[in-house]
Amino acid sequence: MTAQQKLYEGKAKILYTTDDPDILLTYFKDDATAFNAQKRGSIQGKGAVNCAISSHLFRQLEAKGISTHFIDQASANEMRVRMVKILPLEVVVRNIAAGSLCKQTGLALGTPISPPLVEFYYKNDDLGDPLLTRDRLLLMGLATAEQVEQLQSMALRINEILIDFFQHCGITLVDFKLEFGLDAEQKILLADEISPDTCRLWDQGEADVARRVMDKDRFRQDLGEVESAYQRVMQRVLANPVSL
């Protein structure tokens, strides 16, 4: 199966059609952006690293009963995925306070969050991906009440599975962003990617607040050694087999 037409190009990935209308090819790019694309750059080898990490994590989630768009990894930078209609929502799960939560609430970086927080953001670059309330989300018709319930419970279950997986890698899962889509039968599937671009990951072997960062915050905050941090995440993730 080969890529045919470019369907969509995002900041980090390109989606291609294939000869099967139900299957798309996702190409992971080395391009990196932050702060709603105000900061732009490239992280060498990022595409292949994120493709490998995402593929492995999707396999792990599927093994634990989560329905995802993942079919298989087609090449170093390519993943075959089921065609879905993406919901214009970013679902963020937080286990430890960081990033925009600290900025908007004054909570100190590193404050444990229990039970985990599930937040919905409107995926809209022109509006700067604003935080939504449940009522605003329903008002805007971005999802139904039933879908919101399902997204919330899927996000929490995904969080449990990923916390456990990353624990085996010596990595703390601080927070992460998910995207979901609807298939032809209106079934909700986890979509997009799960990688150091979309998660905050702290190395459990490092106490220093800068050195422990293994994710895109290294790029956002100019902490340096971005490529090697992503590589270390990949090595640890791939060293832990998918378990049932």
Ligand code: 5GP
């Ligand atoms: P925050 O709201 O603190 O900026 O982000 C929370 C988590 O979601 C972080 O792990 C961050 O990487 C991820 N996240 C939130 N919005 C986006 C986005 O637009 N793109 C990407 N790649 N990750 C995001």
